[in-house]
Amino acid sequence: MARAPAARNYVTDESSGEPSDEEVVEAASDAAEGVVLSRYKQSAVTDLDVTVRFEDGVLEVDVYLNAPEDPAPEDVVQEAIEAAEAAVDELFEDA
Numbered sequence: 001m002a003r004a005p006a007a008r009n010y011v012t013d014e015s016s017g018e019p020s021d022e023e024v025v026e027a028a029s030d031a032a033e034g035v036v037l038s039r040y041k042q043s044a045v046t047d048l049d050v051t052v053r054f055e056d057g058v059l060e061v062d063v064y065l066n067a068p069e070d071p072a073p074e075d076v077v078q079e080a081i082e083a084a085e086a087a088v089d090e091l092f093e094d095a
Contacts, residue, residue, distance in 0.1 A: 001064075001065070001066045001073060002063075002064075002065050002072075002073035002074040002076070002077040003062070003063065003064040003065070003077065004062070004063055004074070004077045004078060004081060005060065005061070005062040006060070006061050006062075006081045006085070007058060007059065007060045007061075008058070008059045008085055008088075009057055009058050009059075010057045010058070010059060010088070010092060017095055018092060018095040019091045019092065019095055021054045021055070023091060024052075024054040024059065024088050024091060025052045025053070025054050027084075027087040027088060027090075027091050028052045028054070028059065028061055028084035028085070028087055028088050029050050029052045029084070030087070031080075031083040031084045031086065031087035032050045032052070032061060032063055032080040032081065032083055032084040033048070033050055033080075034083065035076065035079050035080040035083045036048055036050075036063075036065060036067075036076055036077075036080050039071055039076045039079075040067050040068065040076070044067060044068050045065070045066070045067045046066040046067060047064065047065070047066035048063075048064070048065055048066075048067075049062075049063070049064040049065075050062075050063050050064075050080070050084075051063075052084065054088075059084075059085065059088055061080075061081050061084045061085065063077045063080045063081055064077075065077050065080075
C-alpha cells in the first residue's frame with residue numbers, strides 16, 4: 001500500500017485562453033491512472049484512488065494505491081504524481 005500527496009503552483013490568467021480547471025483535473029487524473037494501470041494488471045490492483053484538485057492555480061494530486069509489491073507501489077505512486085504534473089505542464093505550455 002502506498003499513498004503520496006503532492007502540490008504544485010501554477011500562475012493562471014483566465015482571460016489568456018489557458019486550460020479550464022476541469023481540463024487540468026481531467027488531464028492530471030488520466031495521466032496518474034494511466035501510469036498505475038500500465039504497471040499492473042487492473043485485476044491486481046486492490047484499491048486505487050486518484051484525487052486531483054486545481055484551485056487558484058494550485059494543483060494537488062493525491063494517489064492511494066493498494067497493489068502487489070512488484071513493482072514497488074511507492075515508486076509507482078511517485079511516477080503517477082510526476083505524470084500528472086507533466087500532463088498539466090504540457091496543457092499550460094500548449095495554451
